[in-house]
Amino acid sequence: MSVEVADVSFFYNKGTSLEKKALDKVSFSIAKGEFILITGEVGSGKSTLVRHLNGLLKPHSGSVRINGIDSTSKKLRSKIGLLMQYPQRQLFGKTVFEDVSFGPSNFGLKDEELNERVSASLTLAGLSHDIADLSPFSLSGGQMRLVALAGVLSMRPEYLILDEPTSGLDPENRASLFSTLSHLKGRRISVIVVSHQIYDFLPFADKILLLKNGCVDFIGSRDEYLQSIASPIPEITSFMKELQKCGFEVTSNIYSVDDAFNEIIRALGSNGVNENE
Ligand SMILES: Nc1ncnc2c1ncn2[C@@H]1O[C@H](COP(=O)(O)OP(=O)(O)O)[C@@H](O)[C@H]1O
Ligand SMILES: [Mg+2]
Structure with missing residues (x-):
């Protein structure tokens, strides 16, 4: 089962003098x-695109199908969770409990x-x-964002869409978000992250989509992506390449300090084994 976006075009204010093509x-x-990372400059169409994935917007031409079903179908509502770019607008409860329990209680829990489920x-x-x-x-902006995320997760979505999830997060809340993403990766959940901060999400991304003026670039x-588009490559990746040049048998497909640490330990370990042989 999958998301299939085919030839989608979308215009704001279609048919008026203010018509603006946002997706082409x-x-x-x-x-x-x-895990897919959707990136591109401000105004390239990222938010417009993800609003098509959860059926908030309908394409003017082309189609968006999720598990073979049109994305505007009500059947998909509980399967797709969207954390909006301004998630404070997703909050409404008198208490955090009320907010996070809203979705599952509507589904009879x-x-x-x-x-x-809330816990x-x-x-x-x-x-x-x-x-x-x-x-x-009453919470900080960063915590409000995480409460909105908890509300989205409470529905146990099959597809989780996060629109610019790190904006406005302090280091502690960022660490929480990355730890959540690590937990989700590997489960049967597809994560779609929109961010212009590519390097934050490279350690997680299986696939990268770069939008430019509403087109797939x-x-x-x-x-x-790193070979054909990215410049400069992440510092930790060039560090691993330097180690390789010095004769260390490490892979350079490394994008986070944690993975670099594990890879170096692995390489040192396997060297140790060889020496003992
Ligand atoms: N509600 C709207 N009405 C008119 N134009 C819009 C609206 N929302 C976005 N746009 C325009 O559509 C284009 C894509 O916007 P958006 O999807 O928000 O880009 P991104 O998320 O990549 O910054 C931009 O040119 C933006 O100005
Ligand atoms: Mg946006």
């Missing part, structure tokens, strides 16, 4: 469980089961259960 024959697909969602979003009785509007794997 965009095509790509996302396989189940894949009650009592202990509902409490457990698990707060934990997955990196938040303490202690804030459940607070007003979401590049789509491919992370390695293809």
Whole structure:
């Protein structure tokens, strides 16, 4: 099952003097469980594109199909979670609990089961259960974003869309977000992240889509992206390349400090084994 975007074009204010083409024959697909990073300059059409994925917008031509179903179908509502660019606008509850429980309680979850779902969602979003009785509007901007994320996760979506999720997050909340993404990666959930901060998300991305003026400028794997588009390459990747040049048997397909650490430990370990042989 997958997302299939085929030849999608979309105009704002169509048919008026203010008509503006925001997407121009965009095509790509996302396989189940894949992590895709959608990037591009401000105004390139990223938010417009993801609003098509959860059916908020309907293409003027082309189609968006999710698990073979048109993306505007109500059947898909609970399967696609969208954390908006300004997620504070997604909050409405008097308490954090009310906010995070809203979706699952509408789907019939009650009592202990509902409490457990809220607890698990707060934990997955990196938040303490202690804030459940607070007003979401009394929290910091970063925490509000994570509460909105917990609300989206509480529906256990198959597809999770995050529009510029790191904007306005302090280092601690950023770390929570990245830890949430690490937990989600590898589960049967497809994550679609929109960000112009490419290097933040490279460690997670299976695929990268670069939009330019509403058109697909590049789509491919992370390695293809780094070879053909990215400049400069991330510092940690060039560090690994330098180690290779010095004769260390490490891979240079590394995009995060954690992965570099593990790869160096692995290489040192396997050297040790060779010496003992
Ligand atoms: N509600 C709107 N009405 C008219 N034009 C819009 C609206 N939202 C976005 N646009 C225009 O559509 C283009 C794509 O916008 P958007 O999808 O928000 O880009 P991005 O998320 O990449 O910054 C931009 O030129 C933007 O000005
Ligand atoms: Mg945007």
